[in-house]
Amino acid sequence: MSTASGILSRNDLSALFDALAARGLEVIGPTVSEGAIVLAPLDGPDALPAGWTDVQAPGAYRLHPRDDGALFGHTTPVGGWKRFLHPPTVRLFQAATTADGFTITEGAPPPPRQAFLGVRACDLTAITRLDAVFQGNPFTDPIYAGRRAGAFIIAVTCAQAGPMCFCASMDSGPDLRAPYDVALTEILESDHRFLLEAGSAEGAALLADLPLTPATDRDTAARDRQITQAADQTRALPPGTAERLGRMLDHAHWNAVAARCLSCGNCTMSCPTCFCATVEDSSSLDGATAERHRVWDSCFSLDFSYIHGGSVRESGASRYRQWMTHKLSSWHDQFGTSGCVGCGRCITWCPVGIDITEEAATFAAVDAARHPVEA
Amino acid sequence: MTADLMLPRAFRITKVRRELADTFTLVLAPDDDGPVPPFQPGQFNMLYVPGVGEVPISISGDPAQPETLIHTTRAVGAVTKAMWSLKAGQSIGVRGPFGSSWPVEAALGDDVVIVAGGIGLAPLRPLIHAVMARRAEFGKVLILYGARTPDDILFDKQVRDWRGRFDLSVHVTVDRATGTWSGNVGVVTKLIKRGGFDPHHTTAYVCGPEVMMRYAADALVAKGVASTNIWLSMERNMKCAIGFCGHCQWGGRFVCKDGPVFNHAAVADLLPLTDF
Numbered sequence: 001m002s003t004a005s006g007i008l009s010r011n012d013l014s015a016l017f018d019a020l021a022a023r024g025l026e027v028i029g030p031t032v033s034e035g036a037i038v039l040a041p042l043d044g045p046d047a048l049p050a051g052w053t054d055v056q057a058p059g060a061y062r063l064h065p066r067d068d069g070a071l072f073g074h075t076t077p078v079g080g081w082k083r084f085l086h087p088p089t090v091r092l093f094q095a096a097t098t099a100d101g102f103t104i105t106e107g108a109p110p111p112p113r114q115a116f117l118g119v120r121a122c123d124l125t126a127i128t129r130l131d132a133v134f135q136g137n138p139f140t141d142p143i144y145a146g147r148r149a150g151a152f153i154i155a156v157t158c159a160q161a162g163p164m165c166f167c168a169s170m171d172s173g174p175d176l177r178a179p180y181d182v183a184l185t186e187i188l189e190s191d192h193r194f195l196l197e198a199g200s201a202e203g204a205a206l207l208a209d210l211p212l213t214p215a216t217d218r219d220t221a222a223r224d225r226q227i228t229q230a231a232d233q234t235r236a237l238p239p240g241t242a243e244r245l246g247r248m249l250d251h252a253h254w255n256a257v258a259a260r261c262l263s264c265g266n267c268t269m270s271c272p273t274c275f276c277a278t279v280e281d282s283s284s285l286d287g288a289t290a291e292r293h294r295v296w297d298s299c300f301s302l303d304f305s306y307i308h309g310g311s312v313r314e315s316g317a318s319r320y321r322q323w324m325t326h327k328l329s330s331w332h333d334q335f336g337t338s339g340c341v342g343c344g345r346c347i348t349w350c351p352v353g354i355d356i357t358e359e360a361a362t363f364a365a366v367d368a369a370r371h372p373v374e375a
Numbered sequence: 376m377t378a379d380l381m382l383p384r385a386f387r388i389t390k391v392r393r394e395l396a397d398t399f400t401l402v403l404a405p406d407d408d409g410p411v412p413p414f415q416p417g418q419f420n421m422l423y424v425p426g427v428g429e430v431p432i433s434i435s436g437d438p439a440q441p442e443t444l445i446h447t448t449r450a451v452g453a454v455t456k457a458m459w460s461l462k463a464g465q466s467i468g469v470r471g472p473f474g475s476s477w478p479v480e481a482a483l484g485d486d487v488v489i490v491a492g493g494i495g496l497a498p499l500r501p502l503i504h505a506v507m508a509r510r511a512e513f514g515k516v517l518i519l520y521g522a523r524t525p526d527d528i529l530f531d532k533q534v535r536d537w538r539g540r541f542d543l544s545v546h547v548t549v550d551r552a553t554g555t556w557s558g559n560v561g562v563v564t565k566l567i568k569r570g571g572f573d574p575h576h577t578t579a580y581v582c583g584p585e586v587m588m589r590y591a592a593d594a595l596v597a598k599g600v601a602s603t604n605i606w607l608s609m610e611r612n613m614k615c616a617i618g619f620c621g622h623c624q625w626g627g628r629f630v631c632k633d634g635p636v637f638n639h640a641a642v643a644d645l646l647p648l649t650d651f
Contacts, residue, residue: 092381095425101385101406101466102425108379139617139632142379246626249648276621279614283426290426294381297620304622307612308451318650326624333627 006212029117058353075162080272111146121173126272164344265298383468415476416501423468433498482578492583521563574599
């Protein structure tokens with residue numbers, strides 16, 4: 001662990017990209033695409049969403065210009081980092097078929113080495129949630145582990161919470177709660193600059209290659225002020241939700257949520273920790289080769305729980321219950337933490353604006369009415 | 376680099392047995408002539424038909440002879456129907472074995488009650504082999520088997536052999552009597568109610584359709600068997616068998632790695648939930 005830190009001027013930001021490229025790292029970070037801030041490969045600082053911010057609401061997302069030229073002045077980008085660690089589609093293997101059998105000719109492709117630029121606290125915690133799923137529990141997925149081992153993480157300090165944010169109630173932010181290589185704080189004063197702080201030896205080595213000036217108390221105070229501001233959040237998950245949902249599995253309110261839910265799966269796709277996948281098998285037209293791919297899947301589909309004779313979770317209520325109880329309750333049984341990091345994406349990207357915190361609050365209210373605290 | 380557990384290994388089909396109108400057994404040996412990993416009774420393999428898909432299938436052979444890898448399954452989906460058409464000499468992919476197993480040791484000194492419904496006899500057969508291999512270490516051993524009709528009795532020759540033994544009680548019931556059937560008619564729970572075992576010193580192993588397992592376990596508990604002495608095997612959609620794909624989740628459990636064999640006491644609250 002290193003305490004190396006320093007100030008990088010906005011005008012020197014390309015030096016950061018150069019230093020990452022020199023290490024053979026492809027830089028992934030926020031950029032504007034199709035009317036949203038998404039995570040994608042970045043050629044250089046010009047690809048960052050300068051002067052843009054996002055306005056999120058249940059079922060709504062809009063970009064708005066801001067006049068300070070901020071590069072990281074937004075909240076959660078569309079999707080999380082999961083697609084770079086657990087790709088939406090990845091080949092598991094390729095087989096050559098013969099008249100009476102097959103041989104495996106290729107496994108999964110080799111993992112890329114990527115730098116994740118601008119990982120927010122909630123998303124940093126989300127990566128540790130995925131680590132628990134894919135690494136050593138008790139099995140390890142070589143596809144995830146290979147990408148994870150190669151990932152260089154540059155976290156970013158959240159300067160403000162969006163209206164969908166509730167990381168403060170999920171023990172996942174707004175301060176950085178998990179290991180990173182470098183933490184970046186964007187300071188928008190008369191001199192637009194970045195406080196860079198190393199969190200690993202590799203991070204410190206990177207900082208040594210940059211044209212930094214010494215950081216002052218004024219810079220670290222700016223960082224702390226941003227974190228304090230970002231902790232001011234309007235949403236929160238009610239305490240006791242994990243245990244409560246676990247004993248309300250047969251409650252009628254699931255049907256009320258299901259009456260609104262379209263079972264579209266947007267929440268699962270946008271969630272930074274939803275990890276479910278299916279496999280797709282294909283063969284070439286001449287039958288000479290067969291391939292198997294792993295593809296993201298959603299517990300909202302009927303196929304997801306299909307076994308001969310039908311789907312286990314036929315009703316929309318049972319599928320919403322599966323998603324929400326897994327995220328907020330049974331994840332604790334499986335991995336010892338919540339599966340939710342409070343990023344709020346599932347609220348924003350739900351086409352009918354179902355709010356997981358509001359539903360959890362409804363269960364809490366129903367439960368309180370059913371089990372009044374004894375005097 | 377971590378071993379890639381998602382890569383199937385090619386096995387050659389050495390024998391195909393048509394068991395019932397829709398049920399068949401494949402006997403497999405590795406293409407590469409390497410060793411076959413040992414398995415515990417109740418564990419399963421992922422069987423892969425190139426270009427078609429992969430399904431979890433319990434091992435139905437004798438755990439003392441793991442080199443003869445045996446699977447018995449019904450042709451009910453795309454993959455198992457493709458398997459049905461395979462012949463001896465062709466290859467399929469195998470990954471495994473995976474999952475928890477029937478705890479044979481848990482029954483030492485106890486009466487053993489094995490309750491099977493339909494194809495549920497297949498995952499229990501390795502357990503029956505394991506129990507009979509050390510028969511003297513258990514009390515009474517009962518096999519209670521329910522099938523739809525007399526024509527649906529799986530491993531019928533073996534069931535007849537078991538019935539002929541003096542150290543094993545085998546009771547078969549059918550939902551619907553056809554032909555010359557003169558045996559029991561009705562659900563398998565009726566056979567449990569009849570008793571013939573010491574409920575306070577009994578370990579029970581149950582496998583069949585989920586609703587059958589639920590009522591069989593209830594009947595065993597009603598008889599006085601402790602819930603903690605009852606074991607059952609769950610079935611869910613599985614794509615990976617190692618806890619990554621998420622399909623087999625059952626509450627906080629992954630059926631693939633925490634199961635498929637569960638202690639009844641640990642899951643009794645989940646069994647009555649519909650669509651769960």
